[in-house]
Amino acid sequence: MAKEIPNLVAEARTGTGKGAARQARREGKVPGIVYGDGKEPQPIAIEFNSLLTKLRAGRFLSTLWNLKVDGQEDVRVVCRGVQRDVVKDLPTHIDFMRLHRNTRVNLFIHVTFENHDAAPGLKRGGTLTVVRPEVELVVTASDIPDHITVDLTGKNIGDVIHIEDIVLPKGVKPTIDRNFVIANITAPAGLVAGDDAAEGEAAEA
Numbered sequence: 197m198a199k200e201i202p203n204l205v206a207e208a209r210t211g212t213g214k215g216a217a218r219q220a221r222r223e224g225k226v227p228g229i230v231y232g233d234g235k236e237p238q239p240i241a242i243e244f245n246s247l248l249t250k251l252r253a254g255r256f257l258s259t260l261w262n263l264k265v266d267g268q269e270d271v272r273v274v275c276r277g278v279q280r281d282v283v284k285d286l287p288t289h290i291d292f293m294r295l296h297r298n299t300r301v302n303l304f305i306h307v308t309f310e311n312h313d314a315a316p317g318l319k320r321g322g323t324l325t326v327v328r329p330e331v332e333l334v335v336t337a338s339d340i341p342d343h344i345t346v347d348l349t350g351k352n353i354g355d356v357i358h359i360e361d362i363v364l365p366k367g368v369k370p371t372i373d374r375n376f377v378i379a380n381i382t383a384p385a386g387l388v389a390g391d392d393a394a395e396g397e398a399a400e401a
Contacts, residue, residue: 201272201340204261205246208268209239217289226287230263230273233294240265240292247287251278255330258304260337263292272337274301297338302371304330306343307378317353321384324348328378331359332371341365346378356380 209216209227216239217227225241240263250256256275263273273292281288295301307329312318331344344364346357358375370376 200342201260201262203264204242204250204273205264206240206242208265209241212239221288226290228290228292230271230292230294233271233296235294238265242290244287247290251287255304258302258332260295260301260303260340261292272297295337297336299337300334301337302332303335303340305333305335305341306330307346308343309346309348309379311347311349315348315351315381317351317355317381318348320353322353322381323384324379325382326379328376331378333364334369334371336367339365339367341368344368351381353381353383 206228207225209220211219220227220241221244223241224244226244226247228240228242230238230240257278259274261273261275263271265271272295274295275290276293277291278287279289280286307326309324309326312324315322315324318324333341333344335341344362346362351357357378357380359370359372359378360375362378364370
């Protein structure tokens with residue numbers, strides 16, 4: 197299932213330079229620029245509160261956006277930099293790069309877990325400990341997966357789930373070249389205490 201690309205609404209700016217940027221800020225907007233794809237840079241402005249909300253939601257720089265500018269065709273972009281006020285830490289300028297549909301890009305993709313009822317370790321009271329709720333993957337801009345899935349069927353206490361245990365969509369690969377941990381099933385506290393006690397009794401015997 198392809199991931200829905202969120203919209204980012206902006207307006208075209210006619211002027212460039214510090215004067216035009218200051219004017220945009222006075223109007224409650226954040227000035228920015230869209231570049232790349234062999235086209236001329238496009239000055240834009242984004243409503244301040246809307247941008248701030250998206251920035252605070254997280255993963256802004258690793259999200260593929262569908263940039264909507266009135267009177268122009270929608271274009272897919274990724275953020276390549278946010279300048280901030282050194283005192284207030286609020287955005288003062290933003291840069292975007294245009295992408296082709298076939299462009300490969302690094303994005304964080306959500307991890308979902310299924311078949312909890314088919315995991316013996318969870319039935320025994322074990323806990324699913326998620327180490328990476330999202331994984332950074334190399335994906336194609338035109339076919340971004342909504343999520344990747346971990347099948348918990350047959351998983352027991354002590355089992356560790358690595359990235360190589362997950363079947364990734366075609367053409368998708370991790371950005372990290374090692375078999376890192378996604379999650380594990382840990383024993384309940386009572387079971388751990390019981391095992392320790394049993395080991396102690398066996399040692400005394």
